[in-house]
Amino acid sequence: MRIAVIGAGVAGLSTAKVLKQAGHEVTVYEKAPDVGGVWSATRRYPGLTTQSPKAQYSLSDFPMPRSFPQWPTGEQVQAYLAAYATHFGLGPCLRLSTEVLSATPVPSGGWTLTTATESAQFDKLVVANGIFCEPLVPAFDGLSEFVEAGGKVMAGTDLHTASEAAGKHVLVVGYGKSACDVTVPLSEVAASTTVIARHLLWKVPRKVGGILNFKLLLLTRMGEALFRYRVLRGVERFLHGRGNGMRASMINSIGSVSVRQFGLRDLDLVPPGQMEDIVRGAIGLATEGFFEGVTSGRIAVQKNRTIKRLSAGTAELDDGTRLPADLIVCATGFTQGVPFLPPSVTAQVLDERGNFQLYRQILPVDAPDLYFNGYNSSFFSPLNAEMAAVWIAADLAGAVSRPSAPDMRAAIAEQLAFMDEATNKHHSRGGKIIPFSLHNVDEVLGDLGLNISAGVRASHWLNPVNPAAYRRITPAVLGRLPAATTSTPTATPIG
Template sequence: MEDVQTIGIIGAGVSGLVAARTCREYGYFVKVFEKDSEPGGVWASSRRYPGVTTQNTKDTYYFSDFPMPGHFPAWPSGEQVQSYLMAYAKKFDVLPDIRLSHTVTQVDFRNNKWIVKGINKRGLFEEAVDFLIVSNGTFSDPFIPEIPGLKSFVEAGGRVYHSTEFRSTEECRDKRLIVVGFSKSASDIVTAAEATARTTNIVYREAKWKIPRFIKGINMKYLILNRLGEALVKPEQHNFMERFIHKIGLAGRMLSFMENYTTRKHGLDQMGLRPTSRIQEQAFGEINLETPGFYDKIARGKIVPWKGEIASFDGKLATLTSGETIDCDMVIFATGFRQSIPFLPDRYKEQLTDSKGNYILYRHILPAGIPKFAFVGYNTSIQCPISSEFGALWVCEYLKGRVHRPSQAEIVKAGTEFIQWRSRYRQQGSASGLSTMPGTIHHVDTLLRDMDAALPFFSLIPDWLLTIKPGRYKRVRKKIVARNGQG
């Protein structure tokens, strides 16, 4: 697209920052619109709950040519991740392109340009760009379920938070607390809050597998965060190695071992917390890293688990679907997110999703029926930095005409087939079907093939047997960018 000179990017989190850096490398002028007062997305201070860390180890969660600092712990804190992202933005001179506290309220395509409108500290703003990338992420709209009587709880002095709004354990000091959910954020928050809360409860619909950080003394990254780990849980096998490990039964034996080891280590059977779903099922986005102390505090009665949902509130009394009741002063909903693009005109939203609200995208990037428009970072993944990095490269190669430009029919076909494939196994664990798990590296491989590039064989071996280290992708990234004559 030779007429594209200026690219607008909505969001300055992991995906928005790498998209901005990549577009600049390709010679485009960039305008990044970020509604928060600081970059970082989900890692920004305005959204971090106490004790949040990465689920990946630091050597598997970074951009290919910008490693995390060596002094960071194995699992960096949210504050450290944001500092890493800020250092990345400074290193590649992205900060001057970011318009902070700019909330986009409307976009429209007119006269071959996108008109971006919104609100900033000075009032209304309006900008024109030639191409638009949306990177507001799959964790953009905090979800709190509508529960009968919730208003009476608030009127009685009860306090309601989403996990992204909870800032300090001092907020729940001496309060009777309920945390709703069983995700990593739920277990992190309830474990930290127990130190100050008067009583601490966790209400959940389904128990999730929480992978121990060390399995028989071996860091979990060597069992999970590599191509072997991905191959174990992928329901379909695409290459010889994947087919082989399933044919000899290795996948089934290793998954059973991890389930049994986790169950024994934490005493899940005794506490009634062994998940009813297998690890392979929950690998579609629900499986998460253990929170140190979580199960121990349950075993000691410090945290009380309740299976079910909150059916209603009557003042400060919460009634569960089981009929049991809990007295509470504060409820924190770690209930995930709903994905929406409120600034996009309805005529485009109708083409973007199916009847169930699933996003229909080609390569998780291109929508049908929306001109000069792409997504980067719309694929929930534990390998977010590298998947977003190569997603951004794919967009730039697309603009340069060096990857196949699918027809509208091809986009719909590919997006629909992905949703149908996913629904055969597990629909939970992602916002509106936006997830490449449990095949994120397969997704990156697909993007590389589209760009006529691939990871060298000598890098594939440690990718399989050790860990997925983004640094191994540095050379192939450099090779792709060099085609543009500016890498």
């Protein structure tokens, strides 16, 4: 088939690679001039690193270089993905610097995609533009006066060098990982740096107690099982039943260590609730140097505050505090949008609240010839995207045992209702599955009647999940399909 993929980030590239190996003709459209998605040079901000360690953020059949640090920089991840595209021969598939203006379903089947220079027909469409596609910048009162006086308001993804903050009074709006990441390098050159945090969030230390890598605690199947899933199986029944006290102690002890390790009581930055509430907000890794900067006075935090109004050189907070401001960097999240799809299709894809209705985070039941990938953001986003790509390849060949359409709709509604409850509706309109990454992998592979061995899965209860354990899944599935090219070059890391 002729298949179009919109987006050349992790999801788009892994989809293209798997579908190409399955024998399809694939074209990948990417509006940026390089591959990488959120890691593109057009979106990288100072201080950007992965949240998961490099082994857990790797694709199964292409390890990151040994020379990379434990938490690679944005530039290194982009280089890794570019090397992945080269290694698997995706260059001829890529249409970089090419934005899809519209994707229109053809009545007889398939899609017409239109760019600024051409229109092309495809049998199927995979949307892989990501749930972090457009930064969300608040509309501040007094913005025009602030800008006319020389002030600047920008999304964090539009700030590419710390030098833009040199000598300026900087306000960073937000308290998630990206906000804290960008704050540290800016604070090293700015006249002053203040974080405006509407809510304090729990931060997981990269090394708990300064010694134990957090992946040994949370990036395991046991770590995932500490959070209650929709369906409880095996050990999970015990952990959320008779063992609930032990379970809560295990997860909340990380919070206690975090408070002591970062001196949060002395800084008056202890978040409300307990560490297990982290799933109801945002699971964020602590940024190296952030709390040290607060301790030294280089970084100030205005907690439980928002910006009420801007004026020339000044930002007034909702409690009346007035702060000098030249540059305001908004790390306030993203919107999840598909502006290239017509309203008739978005009406089939989105529910009345704007949530994406996707079976297994992949399939819109009522929109023919359309798939999504990357709408399963997790601690193991590359692995989840890769397994979704395999599911798509199998479904194209009729090798997925799908439930009936009514049953799939019911499953989608049940999953969204569960995530509403589990995350307090902080699930990126249905596109985020943290912390239930491996449950999603198991469900996707369950549809294919395939998984890694029970022994390896058991080892992942106590050891960090290694995506390389799944490297044989793709060839195993493709080997069942007609016209698939299952031979692949030996994976060699860059660097």
